[in-house]
Amino acid sequence: MYRNIVVALDGSESSERVLNEAISVGKCANARVCAVFVADVAALSSFPARYRAEVFGDARSMLDEAQERLRSSGLECETRLLETRNITDTVARCLQRCVTAIPADLVVMGTHGRGGVRRLVLGSVAEAFLRRSTCPVHLIRSLQEA
Template sequence: MYSKILVAADGSDTSRHALKQAIELARKLSAKLRIVHAVDMNWLPIGPEVGIDTGAQSAARREAGEKIIAAARNTAQEAGFEAETELIETETPVQHVAEAIAEEALRWGADLVVLGTHGRRGFQRLMPGSVAEKMARLSPTPVLLVPLSNGSLSA
């Protein structure tokens, strides 16, 4: 059914929960697992350097992304599962993180993308920044959204 599962990690509790679910799914299906973290290279300049990225912001974002990837890799290894990892970046000033993840899924040939979701409803889910919402809408690859749930159906 699914032989190549891509899971996006951002270091949040929701993301860690989705990673654990992806590891178990990959194990049960004997699927390959790739863990990615997308570094958002789009930034809002503040101060007298408006529009200038000295490289410090980019380097800090990459370093933070490497730490997230390392932690996710450790989670997989502790579960006894070997996973590939990849740090990806947004490629244009207007590219959304979800677009970068969707492109990586296509490039790698993933047949399932797994993401954590906060489970926002109504107006909150339409607010900018919802990578899961955007992925669900734009990805040509099937997307599994994993909520960090306490088992309750209440909002």
């Protein structure tokens, strides 16, 4: 059974669904849940400092709300606001380092379900993470992209 669950949040529409699923699985397994947001410093580097501060503020608020929901569901929990290390680091690699350090038994994360050219151009954090994951991954597909 799962003892440590990581739930990866990104502020998208699917984040709410991802958190709901992590709560459901966590309650069934009586697991500890760690809500994580990974900020991509390379992507944010081209924006003004006030925008970057706003992104981090929004991420912290989202994690605080997730922590409150997890606690009110009776789950032991923590949150982590992470940053990629440098321009060559990726969100998937940063998330994998966190999963390994915890160590997690399950990762719950969203996927936008893009295909074709949109996937080629925009990439897929979920796919990149799946390729390197050392534990089971439960993907929740976004309703907007479906």
